[in-house]
Amino acid sequence: xDSEPSAVGPASAVPMVVDELGDAPVRVRPGSTRDxxxxxxxxxxxxxxLRTAVLLCGDPVRAEELVQATYERTYRSWRVAxxxxxxxxxRRVLVNLRVDGWRRTRREVVVDPVALPDQAVPDPMGAxxxxxxxxxxxxxxxxxxxxxxxxxHLLDLTETxxxxxxxxxxxTVKSHHARGMARLREIFTEGDQR
Amino acid sequence: xxxxxxxxxVIARLRAGAPGYPDAGPDAERTLAAARRALRRxxxxxxxxxxxAIAAVLVGLTTAGPIELPxxxxxxxxxxxxxxxxxxxxxxxxxxxxRMLHDVADLELQVLPVAExxxxxxxxxERPAWGRPGCRVLTWSHGGFRDRVSSCANPDDPELPxxxxxxxxxxxxxxxVARSGVDVYRIEKxxxxxxxxxHLRDGSWRWNWYYSYxxxxxxNAPEEERTQTSIGVRRQVHISGNWWFTVxxxx
Numbered sequence: 001x002d003s004e005p006s007a008v009g010p011a012s013a014v015p016m017v018v019d020e021l022g023d024a025p026v027r028v029r030p031g032s033t034r035d036x037x038x039x040x041x042x043x044x045x046x047x048x049x050l051r052t053a054v055l056l057c058g059d060p061v062r063a064e065e066l067v068q069a070t071y072e073r074t075y076r077s078w079r080v081a082x083x084x085x086x087x088x089x090x091r092r093v094l095v096n097l098r099v100d101g102w103r104r105t106r107r108e109v110v111v112d113p114v115a116l117p118d119q120a121v122p123d124p125m126g127a128x129x130x131x132x133x134x135x136x137x138x139x140x141x142x143x144x145x146x147x148x149x150x151x152x153h154l155l156d157l158t159e160t161x162x163x164x165x166x167x168x169x170x171x172t173v174k175s176h177h178a179r180g181m182a183r184l185r186e187i188f189t190e191g192d193q194r
Numbered sequence: 195x196x197x198x199x200x201x202x203x204v205i206a207r208l209r210a211g212a213p214g215y216p217d218a219g220p221d222a223e224r225t226l227a228a229a230r231r232a233l234r235r236x237x238x239x240x241x242x243x244x245x246x247a248i249a250a251v252l253v254g255l256t257t258a259g260p261i262e263l264p265x266x267x268x269x270x271x272x273x274x275x276x277x278x279x280x281x282x283x284x285x286x287x288x289x290x291x292x293r294m295l296h297d298v299a300d301l302e303l304q305v306l307p308v309a310e311x312x313x314x315x316x317x318x319x320e321r322p323a324w325g326r327p328g329c330r331v332l333t334w335s336h337g338g339f340r341d342r343v344s345s346c347a348n349p350d351d352p353e354l355p356x357x358x359x360x361x362x363x364x365x366x367x368x369x370x371v372a373r374s375g376v377d378v379y380r381i382e383k384x385x386x387x388x389x390x391x392x393h394l395r396d397g398s399w400r401w402n403w404y405y406s407y408x409x410x411x412x413x414n415a416p417e418e419e420r421t422q423t424s425i426g427v428r429r430q431v432h433i434s435g436n437w438w439f440t441v442x443x444x445x
Contacts, residue, residue: 038229039222046219054213067220068228075229134211153205154212185199188207 034078042071045087049094055150056095058139070094091155092165095147137187145180148173286401286429286441298405298437300374301392306407308370309381309390317367317381320346330356332364339364376405389436406430406438 032040049070053063074081074090081089138146151162152173159177163170289297309317316333329346331353332339339360340346340353347353356364371378380393389408411432421428428442 035226035230039226042220042222042225046222046225047215048219050219051213051215054216064220068225071220071225072229072232075226076233132211132213134208135213149208153208181201181204184204184208185201188199188204 037082038075038078041074041082041086041090045090048087049090052091052094052150052155055135055138055154056146058135066094066097069097095151095165096167133191137184137191140187141180141183145176145183148176149180149184152177286427286443288429288431288439288441289403291433294405294431294433294437294439297374297376298407298433298439300376301378301405302407302437304374305367305370305376305378305381305392306390308367309383312363312367314367314381315383316385317364319364319368319371319379321379330364332356332360332367334360334363336360336363380404386440389438391440401441401443403439403441405433406440408436408438411436411438 046067049067050063053066053070054060057063057066070090070093073093074086077089078086138150141149147166148162151157151165152159157165159170159173163173166173288294308314313335314333316331316338318329318331320329322328327343327345328341329343330341331346333353336357336359338353339356340351342355367381376392377395378392379395381390382393383390385391386393386404387406387408389406391404391406393402393404415432417432419430419432421430423443426443428440431439433439
């Protein structure tokens with residue numbers, strides 16, 4: 001049952017929390033309401049999850065959608081998430097989303113068009129990401145391999161942690177990893193020869 | 195001559211070349227609001243069965259004569275949030291009446307007959323943007339069809355790729371929309387309340403606008419219905435005959 005009591009205090013009463021980009025677990029202050037705790041968590045984890053999503057899908061717009069979907073699911077299970085490290089919980093949700101898919105209801109996407117230039121105007125973040133050789137190379141990997149490589153080498157998880165995160169065996173992690181690295185070698189070598 | 199890369203080289207390249215953290219994360223309060231709405235939608239879906247049953251009973255009762263529902267406009271469905279739980283976005287803007295009259299006259303003349311003749315239940319024409327291709331969806335008497343590209347379809351989406359007939363049908367609807375001069379990008383039957391809805395393309399993140407054709411609208415229908423939703427006021431304006439205009443906060 002996910003019918004925890006909802007918001008209580010106004011958002012302005014919530015202290016700002018600095019981004020937690022390192023390895024330290026994100027902890028929610030004991031006694032905070034569901035919404036206060038969740039707000040703190042979003043502030044602390046937003047950039048981390050957004051970068052993770054970009055690495056997984058290679059598309060900043062899609063990444064925003066994925067992060068939003070992640071937060072929606074995390075909020076739904078907030079009681080479980082907050083009892084541990086909610087960032088780990090959310091990351092697990094994120095990496096197991098249908099990264100390469102399409103959300104059925106685009107109207108759910110929270111994007112402020114004021115912040116989005118007209119399509120004729122260059123999109124700096126999108127352009128930077130699109131030009132990024134690592135993002136391009138990762139995008140050429142099958143999703144299973146991409147997930148393992150990103151978690152293992154760009155989020156610095158151990159093989160055991162990756163296996164737990166993806167719900168697969170360590171042997172499968174090793175196998176995906178080996179194939180992913182072999183493919184990346186080819187891709188980077190191709191790039192060097194151009 | 196090619197140089198064979200080792201795993202350590204690959205890892206070093208990944209780490210050195212990967213994009214760093216973005217300057218800013220998602221807006222926390224907006225994210226919270228969206229998460230709460232998503233949670234409510236989930237609860238709403240669960241409650242929908244019972245609500246639909248109640249609605250059916252009410253419809254049945256009203257055929258025998260009007261009934262009063264004391265406090266109906268302020269009651270809260272069990273499991274739904276109270277109406278003050280999210281910031282109100284203000285009074286929704288409505289087009290001038292003359293424009294709405296022109297728009298629905300054009301839609302009725304050009305688009306509605308095409309939609310009805312094709313038994314159309316879904317038409318989406320999302321234009322290409324942000325480096326991704328457009329997305330077209332058409333569900334009509336021949337079945338459901340969708341552009342099968344990753345930015346438009348999930349692998350398990352049931353719709354087929356467009357065939358020749360459906361391409362022609364889609365073009366027919368698009369042509370009718372173009373002739374109407376009303377910038378409609380989405381048409382749905384039964385998806386947004388009763389009747390057929392004609393959604394207006396816009397750049398607003400605050401509002402959704404659409405015209406609805408609701409057959410058998412009573413002659414004494416109210417000029418306007420306002421519904422207080424959890425994210426603001428939803429206004430449904432009766433234009434004329436079976437035509438309505440709705441503006442509601444965009445979730």
